[in-house]
Amino acid sequence: MSPLMFDDLDAAVDAILARVGKRLLVGTPLGIGKPNHLLNALYGRACRDSSLRLTIMTALSLNRPAGKSDLERRFLGPFAQRVFGDYPELDYLRDLERGALPPNVEISEFYFKSGNLLGNAHAQQHYVSSNYTHVVRDMLAAGVNVILQMVAKQERDGRRFYSLSGNPDLTLDILPPLRAAEKAGRKVAVVGLVNNHLPYMHGDAEVGAEFFDMLVDNPRYAHQLFAVPNLAIDPAEHMIGLYASTLIRDGGTLQVGIGSLGDAFVYATRLRHADNPRYLELLQTLGVRAKFERVIAALGETAPFGTGLYAGSEMFSDSLLHLYRAGILKRRVYDHDAIQKLLNEGKLSESIGPDTLSVLLKAGVIHATLTAEDVIFLKRYGILRADVRCDEDVLIPADGARLKPDLTNREDFARIVTHALGTRLAGGVLLHGAFFLGSNWFYEELRRMPEPERRLFSMTAVSKVNEIFSDVALEQSQHRHSRFLNICMKMTLLGAAASDTLAGGQVVSGVGGQYNFVAMAHALRQARSVLMLKSTREERGRTVSNLVWDYAQCTIPRHLRDLVITEYGIADLRGRQDWEVIAALLNICDSRFQDPLLAQARRAGKIPRDYRIPEIFRHNTPAELHADLKPFQSAGLFPEFPFGCEFTPEELVLGKALLNLKRRTANWPGRLAALAAALVASTGKAAYRPYLQRMGLDRPAGLRQRLAAKLLAAALAHTAGQVRPGPGENAVSD
Helix, strand or coil: CCCEECCCCHHHHHHHHHCCCCCEEECCCHHHHCCCCHHHHHHHHHHHHHCCEEEEECCCCCCCCCCCCCHHHHHHHHHHHHHHCCCCHHHHHHHHHHHCCCEEEEEECCCCCCCCCCCCHHHHHHHCCCCCCHHHHHHHHCHHHHEEEEECCCCCCEEEEECCCCCHHHHHHHHHHHHHHHHHCCCEEEEEEECCCCCCCCCEEEEEECCCCEEEEEHHHCCCCCCCCCCCCCCHHHHHHHHCCCCCCCCEEEEECCCCHHHHHHHHHHHHHHCHHHHHHHHHHCHHHHHHHHHHHHHHHCCCCCEEEEEEEEEEHHHHHHHHHHHCCCCCCCCCCCHHHHCCCCCCCCCCCCCHHHHHHHCCCCEEEEEEEHHHHHCCCCCCCCCCCEECCEEEEECCCCCCCCCCCCCHHHHHHHHHHHCCCCEEEEECCCCCCCCCCHHHHHHHHHHHHCCCEECCCHHHHHHHCCCHHHHHCCCEEEEEEEEEEEEEEECCEECCCCCCCCCCCCCCHHHHHHHHHHHCCCCEEEEEEECCCEEECCCEEECCCCEEEECCCCCHHHHHHEEEEEECCCCCCCHHHHHHHHCCCCCHHHHHHHHHHCCCCCCCCCCCCCCHHHHCCCCHHHHHHHHHCCCCCCCCCCCCCCCCCCHHHHHHHHHHHHHHHHCHHHHHHHHHHHHCCCCCHHHHHHHHCCCCCCCCCCHHHHHHHHHHHHHHHCCCCCCCCCCCCCCCCC
């Protein structure tokens, strides 16, 4: 049935209310799949009409960064306008953040933008802790009755098609049970809003108009997508990425998330592929081989990629697209178990020749005399040309030849090869992803891709990417040597990880798909989970260890412990005794915390009292790490922004100065020291002028602005010599 079509938001809201009533339980995708304009119209209606009850169930609601302090707002304002353009703010998120939601509206998320809603009572109280693959179940149980999704549109052969684009993840999974609930009496509305800034993705993401009950299509509702700027990669992150790059097998499978650690991994992996001699020199000089040769030899490789990698990753982002452009993400997988197994075994090649038919026949995939079903199968995978048709017991290609489908007859076989054989296997994909989120470069790359190339990136349901229950044999064949790379916040010495929640219960982000992927690593043959974290963090002006004896929250239980990476190395924990796990994690801990942690393990009776940390692991300090990397950085390796930077040279310096100021003022002594430095700081130095101008503080008006200018000048002076200027920029100096 054709959907109702609207070009006006208010009319669409009227139709939704007429269809489902005044109790609205709205499911809308995480990230960029939200139809912001439509959500704002529905939320605005609820704000004006207290008789409506609105619950929005979603994740990763995104507004452009604004900053909390005056200096942060001055810094972020021009940057956000330049990077995010006309991206419309989510009104409900703005009100949620300032505690101004009306009483008839509830926002319930299963994943927050990292750290964005700490301390927010409504968000924290209504958070749902759920695996990504369980969200559909939980939404249905809550009574979801409205699905709102942003979609792309395409017309072909007089028909109109739509794509769920970067968010088929939950929508594909929820629609069948939701339609079943509708037949049982639940009033339901599935609504799409067209925005052709979305890349049009094919495969499972492509749906017909009948998928929707209503569609809103008006060019004035099109807008720029939310873009994730590239973040700086610091030396510790670069080392984590370098270690992770050694664990990837050629011909294997990869899952990796977004952020600076993912970027660091991609940088090192590209270096391994494109400049292998330099890469091997790094491993030798930095002591990677001396410390971790055994685990690298057992689980990884360090040579360039020949076969390449396939990606099975819930998130498709810049990282994986960079690997594709580098010629590393190039192993195609197929949705047929026999074909995939034969490819894995080297018995079948993607280039089609006479032996292709012979191999398939010998493996029992096709019959000696080809049936109609065999022909359909062979055409689907490009083994026979698409123009071949069956006419009774004869194959007829485009040139009109009449071919007997007998593969046992030498002459008939030769004629099939000459007139009907294809050239390359068809239908393979390089990636299965459930959602995407990335930079403006990422979106533009997808939009510009020719359609056949874009089809190599298959967006599909999260149940297909994050679980192996649909077709276990096929998943095993596709996911050879899987490496699931994820980030955690804390790691206990017994191997449990906290990735989403602070000790006091405040949720930083969410479980998302991390537990799914860790479990898959234990379910798939040859697969490993890799949890990455920095060994320390700054907390209220002091350095604390991220490797701890115990922690009040747990995302990954210790019985699923596997590989852990910090900037100081790799710990292989799978199948190890508890004392071995503790010893391995102490080896990659910051040396300032090794002795206290070892003492705790001894007191708990979990490690022999005479155990000593090997001397080779006793020098894990930031100073030594920076000194080791400095010669390579001077030679152009390990740059802060290897994949480009949206910040101007002035903004790079300002950003570091403001971050430095924020860290120094994390406690009262630091605040007082910063204020004292500001009172004597001079704002008249020529070196500061471009930075003060960029912040609109070159001509401060009033006491507040004068103090802000002095704080900034003091921050620039304090940061001088610690920052590396951008291209064409002189370092700030006194």
